Amino acid sequence: MRRRIAAALAAVALLGGCSNASGDGSQRLTVFAAASLTEAFTDLAEAFEDEHPGVEVTLSFAGSPDLAAQIEAGAGAEVFASADEANMERIVEGGLAAGTPEVFAMNGLTIVVEAGNPKGIGSLDDLAVDDLIVSLAAPEVPAGRYAAEIFDAAGIAIEADSYEVDVKAVVARVALGEADAGIVFTTDVAAAGSDVSEVRIPKELNVIGEYPIVVIEDAGELAEEFVRFVLSNAGKVPLRARGFGTP
Amino acid sequence: MKRTSHLPWSLLVPGLIAVVFLLFPLAALVIKAPWSEMTAEISSPEILNALRVSLVTSVGAALLATALGVPLAYLLARTTFPGRRLVRGLALLPLLLPPVVGGLALLLAFGRRGIAGEWLLDAFGLTLPFSTAGVVVAQTFVAMPFLVLTAEGALNNLDRRYEEAATTMGASRLSVFGHVIVPMILPSLGAGMLLAWARALGEFGATITFAGNLPGVTTSMPVEVYIALQTRPETAIILSLILLVVSLAILVGLRGNWLQHT
Numbered sequence: 001m002r003r004r005i006a007a008a009l010a011a012v013a014l015l016g017g018c019s020n021a022s023g024d025g026s027q028r029l030t031v032f033a034a035a036s037l038t039e040a041f042t043d044l045a046e047a048f049e050d051e052h053p054g055v056e057v058t059l060s061f062a063g064s065p066d067l068a069a070q071i072e073a074g075a076g077a078e079v080f081a082s083a084d085e086a087n088m089e090r091i092v093e094g095g096l097a098a099g100t101p102e103v104f105a106m107n108g109l110t111i112v113v114e115a116g117n118p119k120g121i122g123s124l125d126d127l128a129v130d131d132l133i134v135s136l137a138a139p140e141v142p143a144g145r146y147a148a149e150i151f152d153a154a155g156i157a158i159e160a161d162s163y164e165v166d167v168k169a170v171v172a173r174v175a176l177g178e179a180d181a182g183i184v185f186t187t188d189v190a191a192a193g194s195d196v197s198e199v200r201i202p203k204e205l206n207v208i209g210e211y212p213i214v215v216i217e218d219a220g221e222l223a224e225e226f227v228r229f230v231l232s233n234a235g236k237v238p239l240r241a242r243g244f245g246t247p
Numbered sequence: 248m249k250r251t252s253h254l255p256w257s258l259l260v261p262g263l264i265a266v267v268f269l270l271f272p273l274a275a276l277v278i279k280a281p282w283s284e285m286t287a288e289i290s291s292p293e294i295l296n297a298l299r300v301s302l303v304t305s306v307g308a309a310l311l312a313t314a315l316g317v318p319l320a321y322l323l324a325r326t327t328f329p330g331r332r333l334v335r336g337l338a339l340l341p342l343l344l345p346p347v348v349g350g351l352a353l354l355l356a357f358g359r360r361g362i363a364g365e366w367l368l369d370a371f372g373l374t375l376p377f378s379t380a381g382v383v384v385a386q387t388f389v390a391m392p393f394l395v396l397t398a399e400g401a402l403n404n405l406d407r408r409y410e411e412a413a414t415t416m417g418a419s420r421l422s423v424f425g426h427v428i429v430p431m432i433l434p435s436l437g438a439g440m441l442l443a444w445a446r447a448l449g450e451f452g453a454t455i456t457f458a459g460n461l462p463g464v465t466t467s468m469p470v471e472v473y474i475a476l477q478t479r480p481e482t483a484i485i486l487s488l489i490l491l492v493v494s495l496a497i498l499v500g501l502r503g504n505w506l507q508h509t
Contacts, residue, residue: 065477133359133377138460140478161377162459165474173459177360178376 029222030058030076032067034083034211035166036107036143036185041081043238048229055222063166065140071096071216078219079226081211083107083167083185084142088212098219101212104230106245107185108206109146111199112174112192119180121199124154127181135170135179136160143167146207147183153205171196185209187243208245273491280488281481288485296463297471297486301448304379304467308386308447309440315387316394316443317436321424323395324402335399342392349388350456357384358457381458382465386447393446397439401432438501445497449490 033041038061045057060067060077064087071077072094080097081104082088088101113121119132127134136158137144144163151158161179164170171188173179175195189198213230215223229235236246281288288294322328323335341349357364357375367373375381409431413423429436451469458465460474468486475482 063477069477069480133374135459138474140474160461162461162465163474164460165455165477176354176358178354178358178459 026054026056027222028056028058029078029226030060031079031081031226032060032071032075032077033081034064034067034142035061035168036083036188037061037081037211038168039191040105040187040239040242040244043242044230044235047234047238048226051229052225057226063137063141066165077216078223079213080216081213081230082142083211084145084209085212086145087142088214091214091216096217097214098217099215101214102227102231103210103247104213104235105211105239106247107187107209107211108201109143109150109183109209110186110189110201111181112171112184112189112196113181113199114174114177115195115197117197117199121181123199124150124201124205125156127158128156132181133161133179134158135162135164135173135182137167137170137183138163138165141166142209143170143184146209149207150183150201150205190243276484276487276491280484284481285485288481291482293462293471293475293479293482294486297466297468298489300379300382300463300466301468304382304386305444305447307383308390309444311383311387312391312394312443312447313436313440316391317398320395320398320402321428324399338395339392341389346389346450346452347456350385350453353385353388353453353457376457377459377461377465379464382454382467385453385457386450389450389453390443390447393442394439397435397442398432401435402428405431441497441501445494448493
């Protein structure tokens with residue numbers, strides 16, 4: 001009997017221990033990045049892994065507030081790349097950042113429409129048409145807040161038909177044909193390829209969002225190295241290739 | 248005969264761990280709830296909107312699931328047709344299907360570019376995604392199996408002699424269904440409706456995938472829990488508490504009836 005309990009406890013201990021042990025001597029790094037960074041950070045992580053044999057980068061993409069909430073809840077992120085200052089500020093003020101965030105990329109916004117622009121949307125004003133189905137990122141999400149700022153600057157009131165949890169979901173709604181238009185980052189349109197088209201927002205109304213990155217408290221040396229890599233010239237290459245501006 | 252009441256440790260310990268595992272997270276929800284801000288928070292527009300949307304859609308879904316699910320249960324229990332077992336299996340599929348998959352399937356069927364959705368739009372100018380009706384559709388999809396399951400179970404347990412007696416006295420099958428069967432399975436039907444309602448009330452994955460997130464229109468309580476968790480955790484916890492209380496009340500109300508009857 002006693003032996004069986006011991007076996008059961010050993011099994012529990014084993015289950016509990018498997019979360020961060022890597023076993024085979026390889027090193028793991030967990031990076032939380034804004035949804036709009038999906039393609040760029042996938043490339044970046046690959047380049048980083050190539051430079052650091054034995055390192056495995058685990059990427060988690062979601063809306064920046066979603067990621068911030070997960071980090072606050074102790075989600076085990078070692079690096080956080082946010083799509084705006086506000087969600088980064090949350091992490092810094094919560095004492096969860098090890099160091100000062102640094103801006104590593106810039107991104108403008110654009111109107112995403114169905115491939116070939118069947119509704120003939122020509123400008124921001126066209127989005128105010130009543131029977132047009134408009135999808136936006138939720139106001140908590142950077143792309144959603146920037147969209148609201150752009151509408152304010154243009155002096156128009158847009159009522160969206162759905163507020164998505166991250167910017168990629170907005171692209172998906174339009175690509176699936178469920179929404180006629182949405183406001184997303186320019187890089188998101190590029191990433192979606194031929195599924196969607198783009199209607200540019202005039203420069204004087206557009207917002208250029210800045211992406212800060214930071215190492216999360218108690219992260220290892222590898223996290224510092226990843227952030228240095230993102231900020232380096234080698235890191236700028238994949239970002240630029242995906243359409244981001246770099247400082 | 249001597250009875251030993253000695254409980255084996257190897258069952259007792261994991262059993263107790265199971266109880267703690269199930270109840271501790273719920274206790275945490277209660278302990279961490281912002282009780283001091285409760286009155287102010289509970290009347291916030293976000294919570295009131297989510298409550299209203301949830302109430303309207305979940306009741307609508309429970310009624311729709313009943314209107315469609317009970318006749319289906321009758322067909323499964325009282326008729327034979329080729330592929331009956333297959334139909335029964337498929338009718339219960341949404342119980343096991345990940346809700347988000349259900350939502351995607353609904354989108355491909357009834358979305359604006361969906362197979363039937365395109366026709367709905369052309370013929371009636373009707374689009375389900377991003378509408379309250381869309382939430383009802385998503386909830387009905389996941390909740391209907393509960394009704395089919397309970398109603399069919401009740402029908403199978405029913406003493407057929409009452410129906411036969413009514414039929415020999417000249418009642419039509421429809422009249423037997425309405426005047427004999429339904430009144431007799433009413434308790435089980437009530438339990439099935441409650442379960443379907445609870446499932447509809449808790450629906451998240453299919454809803455956010457198919458109907459999106461628009462406060463006051465498609466943002467139901469579970470969707471608001473998910474959205475609010477990112478920036479307003481207090482709102483998320485309060486809504487979760489409400490959903491927990493409702494689930495608990497249903498469980499107590501049913502007192503295991505459902506489990507005994509099926």
